[in-house]
Amino acid sequence: MRVLSSQRVTYFFSADSKAAYRVADGERVKVQTRDCFSGKVKTPGNLFEDVSMGDVNPATGPIAVEGLSAGQTLCVAIERIRCGRKGVIMCSPNLGVLSEDVRRPRTRILRIEDGKAGFSDDLSIDLNPHVGVIGVSPAEGRFPTFHPGDHGGNMDTVDACEGSKVYLPAFVDGGMLAMGDVHAAMGDGEVCGTGLETSAEVTVRLSKSEDLILKRPMIETPKAWLTFAAAKTLDMAARLATEDMVKFIQSKHGTDFEEAYMLASLIGNLRISQVVDPLMAVRMSISKRYL
């Protein structure tokens, strides 16, 4: 299997980006990713205030998928995520939902071992590794890799994990996938502004999806389908994620809008992905059992 090195990264999802790598439709590759600080946070003395925003969220790529055309859908099947041996978490008066309550910035570096991270002597945290940044080139303009959007990007969604498929709308030929910002652990919300930030090696299979035509990303887990939307407020993102899910239910069941809307209310779960990136992100999931 080819290894795509994290020597070649981008800090933007850009309409005019050039491919760093090219893969065949259906090819499996190992994508090496740097942590979200480009590996520059090495000790607890390195605070958020010392990080240059230009170093935030390096995403390995862009990766062009051969045969994938604008208007089609890219499927990124995440087969394995192997995290690094340490993870960084930070808080700062300039970061997170309770930023103004932080008196002094702090950086913690946790050791990652045997599926756990040691937070303190008597508290170890179960890992839930997932890919924070996973996106494609937008139709026009460019977004920093710390922005989420219709192109994916900084999705910070725990379901982008081993065993899941992330579907992204290709806005340009080849899609131009880039990924990085793996979190070894994070809860819904990422409230303090970071998860447990780590370098990683992510095994993915990249292919053209024949079935879905999308405006925004979707995720398929072994048990559920999820819509995803980012917007200026959680309320706006919630609306968009619901809209997409109702349409998805309609397409699967052939029902009218009203039936699908009521079904979404009964069995759809509208959940927060993150509340700290420049845009807020919400997803809606529905069990495959109902589709």
Add this chain to the structure above:
Amino acid sequence: MRVLSSQRVTYFFSADSKAAYRVADGERVKVQTRDCFSGKVKTPGNLFEDVSMGDVNPATGPIAVEGLSAGQTLCVAIERIRCGRKGVIMCSPNLGVLSEDVRRPRTRILRIEDGKAGFSDDLSIDLNPHVGVIGVSPAEGRFPTFHPGDHGGNMDTVDACEGSKVYLPAFVDGGMLAMGDVHAAMGDGEVCGTGLETSAEVTVRLSKSEDLILKRPMIETPKAWLTFAAAKTLDMAARLATEDMVKFIQSKHGTDFEEAYMLASLIGNLRISQVVDPLMAVRMSISKRYL
């Protein structure tokens, strides 16, 4: 066990409300509840537009708990929820996050049987019964029972289910609990504006909590602790629920704010309860394993 009949209901959580029932500290009672339409929706021909808002969310009570004083905390241990035999779901151009997309209002009445509700011939829905309205008198003024707030009220939170304890701050002596609006099924968000609305009989044990002093409701499930907040926007509610959880972690672990905040980011799950009541409601959960 005493049965508290749904003949005595209130449509307001009011600072000056008088007790309909009195129970001893630690008493178990069966609380009968009407559905959220006061039982007036009987056929698919009864649309949301025909419902008087004065009939919405009858809450059985108020129930005064003896010995509970203002400033203390009421614990409502939900031991059993027995749903009625039918559930109502509605959509309307005047209801829910996608209200403007609804062309014609619709009412569906589903049969509830053996833990499931039949949505269509080939689709039956698993139930997750929970108490939608559960609250106490506020310190001042009054709130309709379809409002959520610091007093609880229309919490519409799926974790207010069998096996959970809902903790409510008592703002007046006796607390003046009222409950109703049981949903046989609902997903996070309640996006179309209703769950599967049903009458029910809810067995609860009411007692004074000796351990918690609260500003807003909390929920304890067998596996997790949850904070809860309602506000004008999801973003504001998310902030409050996070704030409460960080303080809760601090009180349990004796750590400073910054450690608790980072821990909340790694292992706390910030989730949407509902997006359709006049205020938006968000909760944050943390596994008991970490406390």
